Amino acid sequence: GQNIDQPTEMTATEGAIVQINCTYQTSGFNGLFWYQQHAGEAPTFLSYNVLDGLEEKGRFSSFLSRSKGYSYLLLKELQMKDSASYLCAVILTGGGNKLTFGTGTQLKVEL
Amino acid sequence: DAGVIQSPRHEVTEMGQEVTLRCKLISGHNSLFWYRQTMMRGLELLIYFNNNVPIDDSGMPEDRFSAKMPNASFSTLKIQPSEPRDSAVYFCASSLRQSGELFFGEGSRLTVL
Numbered sequence: 001g002q003n004i005d006q007p008t009e010m011t012a013t014e015g016a017i018v019q020i021n022c023t024y025q026t027s028g029f030n031g032l033f034w035y036q037q038h039a040g041e042a043p044t045f046l047s048y049n050v051l052d053g054l055e056e057k058g059r060f061s062s063f064l065s066r067s068k069g070y071s072y073l074l075l076k077e078l079q080m081k082d083s084a085s086y087l088c089a090v091i092l093t094g095g096g097n098k099l100t101f102g103t104g105t106q107l108k109v110e111l
Numbered sequence: 112d113a114g115v116i117q118s119p120r121h122e123v124t125e126m127g128q129e130v131t132l133r134c135k136l137i138s139g140h141n142s143l144f145w146y147r148q149t150m151m152r153g154l155e156l157l158i159y160f161n162n163n164v165p166i167d168d169s170g171m172p173e174d175r176f177s178a179k180m181p182n183a184s185f186s187t188l189k190i191q192p193s194e195p196r197d198s199a200v201y202f203c204a205s206s207l208r209q210s211g212e213l214f215f216g217e218g219s220r221l222t223v224l
Contacts, residue, residue, distance in 0.1 A: 031211060042202060042215035043154070087154065096159075096166055097142055097211045103153035 002026040004102035006088050011108045012078055020073045020086050020105045028093030034062050034073045035087040037104065043087055046073070075107075083109045113137070115216035117203050123222045129191040132219045134203030136184050144213060145178055145188050146202040154202070160186065193223045 003025045012018040024032070031050040035043040049055055049064035049071060061074040075082055085104040091097060116135040124130055136143055144159040158168040163180045171178070175194070180186045190197055200220050204213040 033211070033213075035213075042217050043213075044215070045212050048212065091211055096161065097206060098144070098156060098159055098167060099211070099213060100156065101146075101154040 002090070002092065002100060004088055004090060004100065006086075006102045006105045008103070009106045009108070011110060012075075014078055014080060014109055014111055016078050017074065017076050018078060018107065020075070020107065022071045022073075022088030022102060024069050024071075024088070024090050024102075026069075026090055026092055026100075029066060029069075029090060030093045031091040032062075032064055032071050033089045033091075033099060034060075034071075035089060035101075037085045037087060039084070046086075078109050080109050080111075083107060115203055115205050115214055117201075117216035117219050119219055120217060121220045121222075123224065124193055125224050126194055127192045128223075129189065130193045130197075130221060130223075132188040132201050132203075132221070134186045134188070134216060136186070136203075136205040137214055138184065140205035140207055140214070141183070142206045143180060143186050144204040144206075145186070146204065146215075148200045148202060148218070149198075157188070190221075193221075195223045197221060198223050 005023045034046040037043040047062035054063045059076045064071045085106050087104045088102040089099040118133045145157040146154050148154045157170045158178045160180045178188045200218045202218045204215045
């Protein structure tokens with residue numbers, strides 16, 4: 001089976017840095033995605049990690065440790081518009097290009 | 112380029128009625144996914160197709176649900192008969208098979224009374 005865990009909710013202050021963690025236990029692993037979803041909208045792609053290490057893209061960075069089954073999404077210089085749900089998703093070995101999603105972390109950015 | 116297009120955006124129906132949701136893929140994409148999202152269970156994969164062929168339908172809840180892909184650019188998800196527990200947002204997404212990145216439609220919000 002597979003299990004993907006994320007915190008349900010987080011709150012942070014505008015201008016600050018926040019780290020959203022994701023742990024996974026899967027019977028095979030072939031990559032991890034982060035998606036952002038604003039309320040009432042579709043998920044949109046943020047990042048993809050398949051090798052260990054940090055991928056940086058502007059204010060957003062994503063880290064992966066395959067040996068630990070662990071990833072995090074780092075958001076810097078938080079803005080009010082970053083208030084959204086952040087979804088961690090994995091592709092399994094032999095699963096084609098099927099993505100399995102965690103339940104998401106609802107981030108609230110406050111003044 | 113137009114993104115993934117879903118219709119209807121909203122549907123309210125009564126228990127027992129047939130519901131048909133429609134999806135048009137991004138031109139050139141060859142994988143199609145149907146997801147269902149609820150507060151309790153998050154995003155759940157129902158079924159996905161590669162090159163019009165259903166690959167994995169293990170997420171389809173029961174025989175009341177069926178999905179087709181009559182051509183390379185269009186898919187339908189049908190629920191017959193519908194039940195209140197089917198109320199959810201249904202997302203369609205497409206991708207290039209080798210990339211893995213999904214492009215989601217805006218979703219169809221279904222309410223079954």
